Every structure is written in C-alpha cells, then in structure tokens.
Amino acid sequence: MASIFVALVISYVTAHSALSARIVGFTSMSSGSHYLLTKTILEELASRGHEVVMVISSDHIHSISSEKIPHKVYQVPFERGYLEDMIAKTAVKESMFKLFSKVTEYAQTNWDSLLKSRELIEDLRNADLIVYEGIAFSAILVSELHKIPRVAVFPGIPRPGGFLMFPSPVSYVPMSLTGFTSKMSFLQRVMNLGAYFAFNAVFHFTTVRPLATLKAKYNITPETNIQEALNKDELVIVSSDFALDYPQPLLPDCESQILVGPITVKKHKPLPAELESYVSSGTDGFIIVSFGSYMETLTSKDKIDVMATAFGKLKQKVLWKLKDHTPTSLSANIRIVKWLPQNDLLAHKEIRAFDTSLFESGYHGVPMVAIPLFADQFVNAKKAVDFGLALSLNLETLSSKLLKETIEQVVYEPSFKKSASRISKLMQDKPRSPLETTGDWLEYVLRHRGAQHLRAQVFNIPWYQYYLLDVIAFLVSAITVVVMVIWMTCRCFCRLCCKSTAKKSKHD
Numbered sequence: 001m002a003s004i005f006v007a008l009v010i011s012y013v014t015a016h017s018a019l020s021a022r023i024v025g026f027t028s029m030s031s032g033s034h035y036l037l038t039k040t041i042l043e044e045l046a047s048r049g050h051e052v053v054m055v056i057s058s059d060h061i062h063s064i065s066s067e068k069i070p071h072k073v074y075q076v077p078f079e080r081g082y083l084e085d086m087i088a089k090t091a092v093k094e095s096m097f098k099l100f101s102k103v104t105e106y107a108q109t110n111w112d113s114l115l116k117s118r119e120l121i122e123d124l125r126n127a128d129l130i131v132y133e134g135i136a137f138s139a140i141l142v143s144e145l146h147k148i149p150r151v152a153v154f155p156g157i158p159r160p161g162g163f164l165m166f167p168s169p170v171s172y173v174p175m176s177l178t179g180f181t182s183k184m185s186f187l188q189r190v191m192n193l194g195a196y197f198a199f200n201a202v203f204h205f206t207t208v209r210p211l212a213t214l215k216a217k218y219n220i221t222p223e224t225n226i227q228e229a230l231n232k233d234e235l236v237i238v239s240s241d242f243a244l245d246y247p248q249p250l251l252p253d254c255e256s257q258i259l260v261g262p263i264t265v266k267k268h269k270p271l272p273a274e275l276e277s278y279v280s281s282g283t284d285g286f287i288i289v290s291f292g293s294y295m296e297t298l299t300s301k302d303k304i305d306v307m308a309t310a311f312g313k314l315k316q317k318v319l320w321k322l323k324d325h326t327p328t329s330l331s332a333n334i335r336i337v338k339w340l341p342q343n344d345l346l347a348h349k350e351i352r353a354f355d356t357s358l359f360e361s362g363y364h365g366v367p368m369v370a371i372p373l374f375a376d377q378f379v380n381a382k383k384a385v386d387f388g389l390a391l392s393l394n395l396e397t398l399s400s401k402l403l404k405e406t407i408e409q410v411v412y413e414p415s416f417k418k419s420a421s422r423i424s425k426l427m428q429d430k431p432r433s434p435l436e437t438t439g440d441w442l443e444y445v446l447r448h449r450g451a452q453h454l455r456a457q458v459f460n461i462p463w464y465q466y467y468l469l470d471v472i473a474f475l476v477s478a479i480t481v482v483v484m485v486i487w488m489t490c491r492c493f494c495r496l497c498c499k500s501t502a503k504k505s506k507h508d
Contacts (some may be wrong), residue, residue, distance in 0.1 A: 021128035024148075025054045025069075026139035033264075033357075035060075037155055037239060038133045040264050042069050044439045045131075055124070055139075057110055059083065072124075074117040076110055088374065104206040111138045113212070115218050129446055134158065137211055143419070144221045144229050144342055149450045151442060153237045153263070156376070157245060160196050167249035168234075170196050174246060174355060177375075179382045182246040234451040237438055239263040243426035244362040244387055245367045256454035258441060261427055261434035262359035268347035278335065279317060279345070286317040287407065288345055289375060298377040299373065301325055303395060308334065310403035316352050316411070320344065352411045358384055365424030367416035369407050388419030 023045055027038040042052040046068050059078040065071040083106060090099045115121065115138075125146050132139030133156035144152040159176045160168045176178035180188050212226035218343045221229060234256075241261040250257040270276065274370045289311070291299070292419040305328050312331030322336050330336070345351060346364040354366045360379040361368050368390035370381035384490045386388035391406050410416050432440065445451050466468055 016118065020049050020051065022051045023053075023129045023131060023140075023442075024125060024142075025052065026130065026132035026136040026142075027054070027056060028133050028136040033155065034133055035151060036264055038131065038136075039069055040266075040435060040439055041153060041442075043133055044435050045442065048439060048443070050113050055114075055115065055120070055142075057483060070140065074114050074120050076113045078106070078109075100206055101177065102201060104210065107137070107207075108210045108214070111141065111214055112217075114138045115141060115145075115214060124148075124342075131442065135299055137207060140232075141211065141214060141218075141220055143232070144215070144421075147217070149234050149445060150232070151235045151237060151445060152233045153438070155239050157238050157240050157248070157259075160199050168196065169248070170245075173248045175199060175283055177379055181382075181386050187451055190270070203355050206383040234445050235441060235454070237263075237441060239359070240436065241359065241362070241427050243390070243433075244359060244383070249304065256456065258437075260437045260441075261430070263362050263434050263438055264343070264357075265360055265363045265434060266343050267433070268344045269341070271341065271344055271348070275341075279319070279348060279350055280288045282317060284315040284317075285347075285350040287411075288319050288340065288342070288354045289313075289319075290340065290342065290369065291355060292323040299383065299395065303398060305329075306398060306400050307399035307403060310407070313400070313404050314407060334480060353407060358389075359427075361506075362389060362423040363427045364388075365417075367420045368412045369403075371398065387423065387501070388415060389423060396469055433449070 005121040023042070025038045025042045027035050038054065040342050042054060046052045052069060053138070054069050056071055056073055057076045057078075058073050059076050059080050059082045060073070061081045061084070065152065083103075086102055086106070087099065090102055093316065127146070127148050130143050130148050130150035132150060132152055134152050138436060139150060140149070156176075158166055159173060160166070168175070168455065170192045171189060172180060172182050172184070174184065175192055176196050176199065178188075178192060184192060208226055208230070211230075236257045238257070238259045239262055240259050242259065245259075250259070271279070272508055289307070296379055302324075302327055308327035308330060311320065311334050312329075316333070318334045319340055320334060320336050321338070321340055323338050324346060326336060342357075342360070346354060346360055346366055351364075351366055353371050354361050356369060358368070363382075368384050370377075370384055370390045371394075372378040372381040372392065373395060381390070381392040385392050391410055393403065393406055430437070457467055
C-alpha cells in the first residue's frame, strides 16, 4: 500500500514538473500600469508552479526584486525614472514630434544596452516562453536570438494593428488617439484614414527601422527580415473587453488575438481593519481619486488645491492617492494616501465613484468622473462618456464648483450606475476571470510548444496580396483586354461594313 502511495506521489510530482516552465517577462515602461500588467501575469504563472523572472532596465523605478518576481536588471545610461519624467515634461512643454524623437532615441539606447548585457542575455537562453507587454520590443530581439516562443500582452486593442495584423477597417474602427467612436461622419472617416497611414509611418520610423538596425548589428536571424521577426508572436492577448470597447474583427475566430478583459482585476480581498472602518463609517459612501503615474508631474499645485476644495464640499469620504504634494488645506472627509488597494476598494459595496482606470471601473460597475491628463487618457475618457459610464472634465477649465457638481451628478443620477452595472455584468459573465484566462492561454502555448496552428495566412503574404491588389490588377487588366478586343472587333466590322456599302454605292 505504501509503495502505491509513493508511486502516486512520484507520478504527480513528475506530471507537475513536466508542466513547470521558465518564463521571462518584459515591460516597456516603469510607470504603474505598464509594469503592473506584466507583474500581475507573472504572479499568476508563479502561483501555478512556474519559474518566472522580470527583465528591466536600471532606470526602472521598480528595479528592486520582489519575493515572488525576481528581477534581472541591465544597465542603461539614464537615471531612475528618466523615461516617465522625460515623456511628461516633453508632452507639456514641447511638440509631439520632439516627444517621438526623444522616445525613439531612448528606446534604441535601451534595446542596445540589453543586447550588450551578454551575461544576462546568455542566462535567458534556456527560457521556455517570453511574455512581453506590447511595446517592449526588446523582447522580440531576445526571442529571435534564442528562438524562444513569445506572447504579446497589450493593455488595449492596438489601432492600427500594424505588424500584429489586427484587422482595422477604418470605416468603423477608430484609430488610437483620434477620440472618434465607431459611428463616424464622412470627415471623421477621412481623418481616420489619415491617422491610419500616419500611425503606420510613425511606427516604421520610430520602431521598425531601429529594430532592423539592431537586428543586423548583432546578427540576429539574418535569414529573416525585421517584418517577419515582428510577426512571430504565438498569441496576442489584449486586456480589453467589447463590453467597453468598439467591436472589430480579430484573427482567427478570436483565438490567436484574444480579448480577455482587464487582467489586473483580481478577486477582491477584505480591506485592512482600519481602512474598512474608515470607508464604512457614515451613510454616504466613499470616492477614490487616483489619476495615475503622471498626475503630479502634469498638474499644478493650484489645480490640486482646486480639487481639494471641491472634494471637501462632498458628503462622501474621499480616498486620494497623492505621493509628493499635499493640498494647502484638507477637509475632514479627505484622506491622502501614497498607496491604496485599488482592486479591493473598487469591489467595496460603499464605493460611489472613481477616477482612473476605465476597464477596472467598468468591471466592478463603478461610475467615473474622468479628468484626462495625458496620452490615451483622453481617448478613454471619451469612451467612458460614450458608453454612459462617466462624465469628463477639462483640467484647464476646472473649477471647484464644476468638479463638485459633476461628481454629485455622477453619484446621484441613476443612469450612470445603471450603465456601470450593465457593463459590469457583461464583463463578468465568463467562466474564468481575465487573469485566469490569460494564464490558461499561456499554459496552452507551453503545452503545445507554440500556437502556430492558430496563425492566419495573413502573416505569410505580402501586403499587396492581403489587400488583393494583384487580383484587382488582374481583373482590371482582363476586363480592359476584353473591352479592347470587343472595341477593336466592332471597329473592324464597322470598317468592313462601311467599305462594303461604299463599293455597292459606287457600283450602283
């Protein structure tokens, strides 16, 4: 009996270890949301028995390893937090062209520094899978170098899809940063088409060309070009949901391009006793204020004081995430914190409104007051308004009176909570959570050593075949030839008839 038990234990351990894999994560930026996306996935994989590691640069603000997620750090010639500060300051004080130029220069230096770190690169050779946050393009070069299968994870649907070949019909799929909905006017469709070509051109000059240069410099898979290398993702996982996004086609049949929902949403835990006591006291509930990583860089102290005045006039308690600046005066209902358990607070029964993550708010059914500050926050704010989840305010024209009235409208007008609840039910009506689904798909790739059987032929054909330009050219040529033959035949018959008539007339 004991021998049978031992045999079963050995069989279990062997089977379990066969599924255990070494997984490497890459993140593009050290700002909270980008880093948190990759970190959350790696934590899920670690909980399933896999060995995980995060590769980051020395300027990363999260460069210290955690117990669950060890970090491998490569050195770059930048100070800690350089990228985030540079992006925020350039976006405010200089042009978008200058911003793209600086980001491109930074990215090239960062990628080159990684490939120069020979010891770290060599240590990644035996990895079984690379999971990279969508724009962490250094992962592509490492994947190509060591022939490691990789899976891309995007925080939202990339529009245009570019090298990922996401179908992007510009007639009803709004491009990123345009702020359009899926119902576009003629002029908006013209602008959307322009944005499509502009974004692809920018991507080519800021990403494709620098990657191609480094690929050649380090002699990485010289037998393939950079476009072929970019197209080799086994899967593309998107932390989005059509309950709160504009529907569009995916490839193939929603499998190699997978929308799983907000990955960073987890099963909520009880709040710490002191925090639970704070948010539960009173009868009017509480509000979370968290504007993201760029809040204090992009917002003046005067505007923060304006917000504090508005929050102080509310009946609700206010939990406000601020790191460096404390408002001049604070009312008794406001509590400033440097960190808060956002997921657990959003799931709390007493929450009334929120400002920051679009999909986390939608998932938990919490209405929003959006005050966009930077980049895709403007698009997400418009989307939240379009779906009836929020009202949006302009930071430049913000006053304490307007902010207070807007928050009260969102809190007390039933339509916002009704829309939020409907979106929440749609997003949660799935057999597995977004994070569990992501983990399942990644293990699917590990078990089958890739997912090339899901790969559509679109990745293997040139652009002119994708758009059927060769077929159109053939048909136009064929029709032209047929029309020309018919025209020439008719012309010949007409000439013969005319000659015959002329001879007959002469004879008569």
